[in-house]
Amino acid sequence: MRVEQALRLLPSLEALMPLRGLLLSSARPDERVRWGSGGPYLTVGKREVEPGELTRRMGPVLAVVAEHIAALYGAYVEALERQERGDAPGAVTALVGAGRLEERVGRPTQAQAWYEVALALAEALQDRRPEVETLLALGHVCLALGQYAEGARHYQRALVLSEAEFDQAGAVDASVGLGNAAFERAEWSGAQAWYARALRLTEANGDRLRLGRIEHRLGLLARRQGDHAAAGDHLRRARECLEVLGAGREMACVLDAQGELDAALGRPGPAAGAFREALAWVRRDEPDPGGGLDVAIRFHLAELLLDTGRLLEAEEEMRRAEQLAITSNQTRGLVQIYTLLGTLRGRQGDETGFVFFEQAIALCRALDGPPVDEARVYHAYGLFRQSYGGPDEARAYLERAREIFRSLGVDAEVERVEAELHALSA
């Protein structure tokens, strides 16, 4: 049975999300389809799934679910016990811990609910550090969910409290969070100011891990602002801080950014090298393949190949990223990959490429992901339709993208889409 048919039989219930994940990760392409004329358009919806295979793999999944639920229940009981013993900060820590468990399994909305309960408790305490910890966690999850204004509000409060408590690490993290919130909304000068503040605070105490992370963010920001030389300097300093620490994940992020910078500078060879090394750092630290970072780096590598006209290799890389995303249940990554595959088909002059955008939209809806993902799909779909003489459809998709970006407060994106809509009318 095809996944698209199987998904139609699965109600959209939160309790069934692990089953949905299992269904997607069990999907395999039929070897005959791979070389058929439908092969180039194969998406997860067109893959095959066997009920027997689901049964076979259900046990381990249920065990993981049970373990997760048990950990959440345990965290809750621990919070109760600590509260009863008068250890309210301990109760907050337990609740925040439960939220972190939820984030780790890709359930940010649930994580947010835990953090909000923790915050209500923390706000009543005299000791403000638990509140700072909770606000930082909330800020982080808000940004992941595309709630940028809300996230900034939490980080702002965390900053005020941590400064009052002389908690320098908290102040640094809150400043970086505020920078990230500004960055996501394309408020470059705001982001610059927050990162610079975080950097000043960190340089004073010589925390190399935090320094490396901030330099990385400054590098990303400088690249977005078009200052490639400054971006290169920040990323080099980030590498210097992080490599000696052997911080694999952070090194991978920095090298990924370096790859994107090299790509923007028209240096495809060094860019590909940076992406490959980034993958090696991920692999070194995270032997389990398929983390979100792994998929994201492969996605950037595929974008590089696409931009340099190496379409066959770009498609191969996207297909590898797709396989990784499917088997590891990285559905957000899948949305990005299908959007890029649609763009690739557009470059090849292949109108049937619209199937990838349709699949990406279906995934966004089925998985209740962050709205920004859906907006990006509609944006790319609009541009695709524009190339194929469908101005009405192109307009409708671009307007939908604009509407979502506007609701998220991403003004730069709203302006970009408006310019495209204007060009469409001209």
Added chain:
Amino acid sequence: MTRPTQDPPAGPARPSKDAVRVLAVGGEGGAGPLQSLRQWAADLKIDLEWAADLPRATRFLAGGRWDLVLAALGERSDEELTWWVDALRGAPGSPRLIALADRPSMGLALRAEKLGVLDVLALPLEREALANVLGRVRSAATEVALPLPPVEAEAQGHYALVGQSPAMLEVYKLMARVAHSTATVLIQGESGTGKEVVARTIHQHGPAAVGPFVAVNCAAIPENLLESELFGHEKGAFTGAVARKIGRFEQAGGGTLFLDEIADMSLALQAKILRAVQEREIERVGGGESIPVTVRLIAATNRDLQEAIAQGRFREDLYYRLAVVTIQLPRLADRGEDLLLLVAYFARQFGERYGKRIEGLSDRALELLRNHQWVGNVRELRNVIERAAIVSTDATLRTEHLPDELRAEEPGVPERAIRGGGGGLPTLAEAEARHIARVLAHTGGQIGAAADVLGIHRNTLTRKMKEYGL
């Protein structure tokens, strides 16, 4: 000859003539293979370099050309193997991988074969085993270039029909007979045999050539969108119908509508197609108006439609409407010397695209191409040659430019005995494991389908897979 360094040089140190360039990764320390490799390097004529970990190995790979990478696998050997194969793809010099593992399992060895890994050697590393693999690498370096044959002048463009085999000549004759009529044509053939190319050629040589050629891939389009794609829709007909859409039937007016993979269509949609064919009119989704359409219909499938009819998955009346003339396309394996002509055609096509002048193919590469199964027929061959054209550095396509999966099929390399002994012959269990792995690969890992092919119960297959670590 070994230099463990922090910053990799631009290739192996002091490469000597005829030496095999080897990058060893990890394994430093008392029990690691590096110590032995260092001792054997001069004797086995290898230029050895060492990278302490994966990131450093990646820098070495980007910085120079290597013949071999020796990677010690850890506990997650399967995943590590996949990672390495991916990391080496496209690396300068197309290095081959030798995986080193403590007590390699049968599953690992089979997986390595499937991925085109040169060999899996057990730790502690034995000198003879390594010497044997190096011998294979050296013998592969003696390839002779053969000139590519000229391809007919009319075989030009993106959709050319290339081939002179008797099987294709029969196809050409039938095409010539039907092209000038307006008869509906059903093209049957395995995946990648060129059904769309045949359909386009019929269109170009027939009365519908003045009109457009519109192709719809029924397998590619999600079931819920196919109807509106074919017949169009009115604005607001359903969620997402943001504007009126003209369907492919209308777009193909006065020309040819090519329905590819027609067997993938639902029975409900088949009924609507039948109506369009019979009555020559359609209705847009959400519209009440009947719209006349004049199109020549060509359909294609890689499935056995008679069997689909027997199973109730395809309408018999539609079949007879479509199969007024049936053209059966041959498999690439049945087209003899067409393979070489196709290689020449694609090499020229992709050579032009990637700015390279490709004039020859090595004898060993040709042998590999001839021996390959070509499940994906011409489409698979086209992919292989495009990839080879991308990675080639001179005018000859050689084995190093072919995908690992093909290189693993090199003749003269006997099927490796996994556990050794028996004079290199596999045991019965090894042969069974290998066959099961092959069938599983063929069915895309689907256990039910594999059990059907093997003629055993799926529980038995599951048990054997567990037993063999597949």
